Amino acid sequence: MSQHHNDEFDDKRLSDLYKQGATEKPSGHISHGILSAAKKQAKLNKTGWNLVEYLIGLISSSRSLAFAAVMVIGISIILQIQFDQPEQIVPQGISDISNGLPVTKMKSHSEENIADPEAVSRSLDSVSDNETTPSKPSLSKQRAKSSQPAKPAKKTYEQTLNELNRKKSEEAKQRMVERERLMQKRSQQKKERQQKQMMQAPESVFSPAPVISPLFEITPSQSTTTPACENLTNKACLSSANCLLVLQDDELICRMTRNHCEKGFVQIDMQEKQCKPKDNCKFMKSDCVCDTNETCTCSNNTPPSCELIEVAE
Amino acid sequence: MLIYLYLISQGTDIQTFMLNTKKENITQFNDESLIAEYCNGQHIAFEILYQRHSDPLYRFILKQCNHRTSQTEEIFQDVWMNVIKNCQQFRAESKFSTYLYQITRNKIIDHARKAISHHEADHSNDSEFLEAANNHQPDYKVQLEICIELLQQCIQRLPDDQREAFVLKQESEHTLSELAQITQTTLETVKSRLRYAMKKLREWLPGECL
Numbered sequence: 001m002s003q004h005h006n007d008e009f010d011d012k013r014l015s016d017l018y019k020q021g022a023t024e025k026p027s028g029h030i031s032h033g034i035l036s037a038a039k040k041q042a043k044l045n046k047t048g049w050n051l052v053e054y055l056i057g058l059i060s061s062s063r064s065l066a067f068a069a070v071m072v073i074g075i076s077i078i079l080q081i082q083f084d085q086p087e088q089i090v091p092q093g094i095s096d097i098s099n100g101l102p103v104t105k106m107k108s109h110s111e112e113n114i115a116d117p118e119a120v121s122r123s124l125d126s127v128s129d130n131e132t133t134p135s136k137p138s139l140s141k142q143r144a145k146s147s148q149p150a151k152p153a154k155k156t157y158e159q160t161l162n163e164l165n166r167k168k169s170e171e172a173k174q175r176m177v178e179r180e181r182l183m184q185k186r187s188q189q190k191k192e193r194q195q196k197q198m199m200q201a202p203e204s205v206f207s208p209a210p211v212i213s214p215l216f217e218i219t220p221s222q223s224t225t226t227p228a229c230e231n232l233t234n235k236a237c238l239s240s241a242n243c244l245l246v247l248q249d250d251e252l253i254c255r256m257t258r259n260h261c262e263k264g265f266v267q268i269d270m271q272e273k274q275c276k277p278k279d280n281c282k283f284m285k286s287d288c289v290c291d292t293n294e295t296c297t298c299s300n301n302t303p304p305s306c307e308l309i310e311v312a313e
Numbered sequence: 314m315l316i317y318l319y320l321i322s323q324g325t326d327i328q329t330f331m332l333n334t335k336k337e338n339i340t341q342f343n344d345e346s347l348i349a350e351y352c353n354g355q356h357i358a359f360e361i362l363y364q365r366h367s368d369p370l371y372r373f374i375l376k377q378c379n380h381r382t383s384q385t386e387e388i389f390q391d392v393w394m395n396v397i398k399n400c401q402q403f404r405a406e407s408k409f410s411t412y413l414y415q416i417t418r419n420k421i422i423d424h425a426r427k428a429i430s431h432h433e434a435d436h437s438n439d440s441e442f443l444e445a446a447n448n449h450q451p452d453y454k455v456q457l458e459i460c461i462e463l464l465q466q467c468i469q470r471l472p473d474d475q476r477e478a479f480v481l482k483q484e485s486e487h488t489l490s491e492l493a494q495i496t497q498t499t500l501e502t503v504k505s506r507l508r509y510a511m512k513k514l515r516e517w518l519p520g521e522c523l
Contacts (some may be wrong), residue, residue: 009482009489009507013523014464014514018483021461026371030386031363034393038359039353041397046354 229254238268238303247302265306275306282309344409352400363393366413369484373414376480377421380467384428388420394418407494410485418477438507460522465515475510478503 060207229243230253237245237254245254257263261281266273276282286304344365346369350358370392375385395416396403403412403417468476474496481492493503515523 009504009511011511011515014353014511015483017464017522020457021465022369022484024372024375025368026389027386030390031367034390035356035360035363037394038363038397039356042351042354042356042359045352045400176432225510268481 075288099131229256237264244305245303246305252303255298259308261306261308267303276308280309281306348396348400348403348409349405352403359397362396362409366410367393370413370417372419372478373484374417376465376468377473377477378424380465384424388417388424391420392417408491410428410487411491411494413498414481414485414487418495456521460518463518463522467514470505470517471513475506475513478506479510479514482507512515 002213189243229237229240232240232243232254234245234252234254237243240254242257243254244257244262244265245267246254257265261275261278272283272285275281284302284305339347339355339362342350342358342361344362347358347362349364365439367389371385374392375386376390377383378384392413396413403409444454468479471479477496478492481487481495487495489507490500491502496503
């Protein structure tokens, strides 16, 4: 039945005849107008932004623009390299030569300074400030002078190199002078110390006793604590003219001489004539016998001494 | 990137290449997907839609407007501009072609109302034409052309609703229920209109044409 219905509404002959006559089409200008309107509306409808499509469209529609952009970038890079080259090399090269750095280090050092253009300008400025020659413009000033960038840079290099070498030699001289001064000062101080030590330290066993003024008196605090006498052996103490071996609390100690009587009295000699000639001095004999070649045998006995006699006024 | 460089070396326009590649892929889409793509900004989708539907739609309008070209073009343009501007209004509940012919029908009705005085068909010359055609004994090619012309004349003689149903059936591949949807009538009404239209055409056309 349905087939019948379809046949009823599908007359093949009529349809063929109709289709053979159906050749009408919309005109080209209408189609073009509708499609261009649709294209405009599609741009407005576009929600996302396709970067790839945009770039491809841009490049394909304007190849000359891309070429021009590449040319401009390339030329600007070349100009920048040419412009910056003398400014970067000059100051670092000078400083490296003056510092005596090897070539390899100079290179790396210059690379550091390329990254820090302020350092370059500072070094240039500092150089120019110290010179008597016409001052070199700073990096910023040099950049402003774009007419002749290479010529002044070469001149500055030579000048600055000479000046820095001169400066370096002057500094070296100053250092030498300072060193000499220091050496002299140190030697003087050393001499003074030695002299002081000579004055304070006990004289050797065989040296003659120094002549001491009778007015010279040493305070007890100074005499008892002199390390020089304390460090001496009993035998050396007995032989010394400045130290005296005494019995204190059943112990023999070596101390500094206190008065003119004790001064110059050599205990090991046990000679009365060393003590008697001195004013107000009294020789105190002892049984203790210390031979020069043997160890002192005083043991617990009081060693001989030359004591000051107190005179009643 | 290599493809790009190759195409540059071959002197190919990249934009055209990309467009063609995209077009090849998108041709497989159905009408509903295409209109959705167009709403998302792909103007190529609209181009394909236009290629699919522009000619049948134009003929449908042309026949409904009694072969008045200026009026047909005006309506045709209006319909497509409506689709372009209101693509978001289309819902995938119905087919795009149904939606398109609905808009077209409404536009035709609007125009018919405006120019109702000019709508009266002049059938005075038709009988003369048919008489002349029947008396003439041409060769096969001439006869076919005459038959086609006669069919066009007969279609124009049909009442508006029957002509509409018949042309819609011939131009589009809509089912009867879809035709009912487009013409905003019942299925039975569409069937009836079609039945009457075909009956009349068979009667009017000479036997040599069928």
